[in-house]
Amino acid sequence: xxxxxxxxxxxxxxxxxxxxxxxxxxxxxxxxxxxxxxxxxxxxxxxxxxxxxxxxxxxxxxxxxxxxxxxxxxxxxxxxxxxxxxxxxxxxxxxxxxxxxxxxxxxxxxxxxxxxxxxxxxxxxxxxxxxxxxxxxxxxxxxxxxxxxxxxxxxxxxxxxxxxxxxxxxxxxxxxxxxxxxxxxxxxxxxxxxxxxxxxxxxxxxxxxxxxxxxxxxxxxxxxxxxxxxxxxxxxxxxxxxxxxxxxxxxxxxxxxxxxxxxxxxxxxxxxxxxxxxxxxxxxxxxxxxxxxxxxxxx
Numbered sequence: 001x002x003x004x005x006x007x008x009x010x011x012x013x014x015x016x017x018x019x020x021x022x023x024x025x026x027x028x029x030x031x032x033x034x035x036x037x038x039x040x041x042x043x044x045x046x047x048x049x050x051x052x053x054x055x056x057x058x059x060x061x062x063x064x065x066x067x068x069x070x071x072x073x074x075x076x077x078x079x080x081x082x083x084x085x086x087x088x089x090x091x092x093x094x095x096x097x098x099x100x101x102x103x104x105x106x107x108x109x110x111x112x113x114x115x116x117x118x119x120x121x122x123x124x125x126x127x128x129x130x131x132x133x134x135x136x137x138x139x140x141x142x143x144x145x146x147x148x149x150x151x152x153x154x155x156x157x158x159x160x161x162x163x164x165x166x167x168x169x170x171x172x173x174x175x176x177x178x179x180x181x182x183x184x185x186x187x188x189x190x191x192x193x194x195x196x197x198x199x200x201x202x203x204x205x206x207x208x209x210x211x212x213x214x215x216x217x218x219x220x221x222x223x224x225x226x227x228x229x230x231x232x233x234x235x236x237x238x239x240x241x242x243x244x245x246x247x248x249x250x251x252x253x254x255x256x257x258x259x260x261x262x263x264x265x266x267x268x269x270x271x272x273x274x275x276x277x278x279x280x281x282x283x284x285x286x287x288x289x290x291x292x293x294x295x296x297x298x299x
Contacts, residue, residue, distance in 0.1 A: 002229075002262040005150050011274035014149070014299050015060060018281045021297050022061040025288060033288035034063035034091040035119070035280075038081060040104065041071035046097045053095070053277055060281050063090055075104045079112050086114040092291055093119035093284035116290065119283035121145075121176065130179050136296060139283050144177040146275025147230050148184075149299065151207060154228050154264045160185040163204055167191045167218065167252070168211030173232055177209055198222075210252035220257025229258055229265040232272050 025031050035057045039050045050066065057064035067081055078096075085094045094117045100106045110118075115125040121141040129138035140148075155162065164186040168174035174190060181188045191201055193212075202208055202222040210218045211232035223229060233252030242248065251268030259265055266272055282299050289297055 002259045003154070003264040004259075005154065005230075005264050005266045005271060007146075007150060007266055007271040008274045010150060010153060011146070011278035014275070014278040014282055015056070017297075017299055018060045018278075018285050021285055021289075025285075025292065025294075026061070029292050029294075031288055031292050032061070032063045032090075033093070033284050034065065034088075035093040035095070035284045036065040036067065036085045036088075036091045037095045037097060038067040038069065038078070038085075039097040040069045040073050040078060041101050043099065046099070050097050053280060056277050056281055057284070060285075062281070062284065065091065071101050073101075073104075075108070078104060078109055082109065082112045086112075086117060089291075091117065092287035093117055093280075095120055095280070115139075117287060119280060119287060121283070122171070127171070127176075130176055133179075133183055135180075135183055139286075140180065140279075141172055141176045142276045142279035142283065143173050143232060143272060144180055145283075146279045147173075147177060147209065147232060147272050148180045149275060149279075150230060150266060150272065151181075151228060152184075155207065158185060159207070162186050162206040164188045164207040164209065165191055165202055165205035166209045166211065167198070167202065168209075168213070168232070170211065173211040177211065177232075181207065181209075212252050214252055215250050216252070216254040218253040218258065220254055220259075220261055223258045223261040225261050226263035227261070229253060229262045230272065231255070231266050231268050234268060234273060 037050050054064050085091050094113050110122045115123045121139040126139045164181045166178045169192045178188045178190050199222045203224050207228045209230045215235040215237050231251035231253040235250050236247045239246045239248040249269050286296050
């Protein structure tokens with residue numbers, strides 16, 4: 001049976017480090033890391049995410065700001081708020097919760113965020129730095145960054161000689177994940193819906209990352225014996241066994257099957273998910289350290 005990679009435990013370690021380093025920064029420089037979260041509209045899932053990010057920021061000892069805007073907020077109004085946050089020295093990280101209402105160009109808003117405060121890692125400058133291997137100065141999107149920490153716990157930081165397959169090519173997870181694995185000396189293949197014979201390709205992977213958004217798509221016989229499997233998917237499916245109208249969360253990997261072949265695997269929930277918010281806190285702390293002219297902390 002595979003080792004179950006406990007994302008909650010690793011995320012808690014990251015958060016404890018953030019708390020400690022925040023205290024040191026406050027004591028040494030009287031600088032409190034500041035995180036601003038902006039949400040537009042009433043999307044229920046977004047409300048939950050934003051609330052959890054705010055709670056975690058306060059737990060870490062951050063200066064936490066939330067801008068909750070009505071759905072009819074104009075693009076120009078939102079741009080103005082981002083500009084104000086860019087100019088605010090008390091704010092080190094800016095996160096605009098996606099999705100935005102249809103009348104707002106999300107791409108424009110993301111590129112309006114100052115790259116040095118782009119703790120989501122979506123600005124073209126941060127994307128470019130990651131793509132060219134400038135990891136020391138880049139902000140990396142939180143989900144792949146967290147996934148990479150989980151891989152390092154199992155495989156170490158140097159992945160030379162290992163084959164990695166990333167299933168999914170999104171700008172938020174798939175592409176940055178591939179770049180992180182390349183930087184760690186993996187041989188990387190990005191697969192997607194049009195990949196020929198995806199099961200055969202997946203079987204070549206020492207590290208298999210599933211980020212495709214399809215419930216239990218990756219079957220047990222797609223997994224190379226002993227592989228490290230990172231399941232980024234979060235999908236809600238019907239669970240009639242729990243009662244009428246009930247549902248449960250599953251990943252992109254058929255966990256019960258894959259667990260039998262894998263050497264290590266992340267569960268859903270409790271794997272990659274907790275790492276995402278933990279790395280958002282870490283990125284915000286890194287931004288505050290940079291603003292103070294201090295060496296970037298590592299996690």
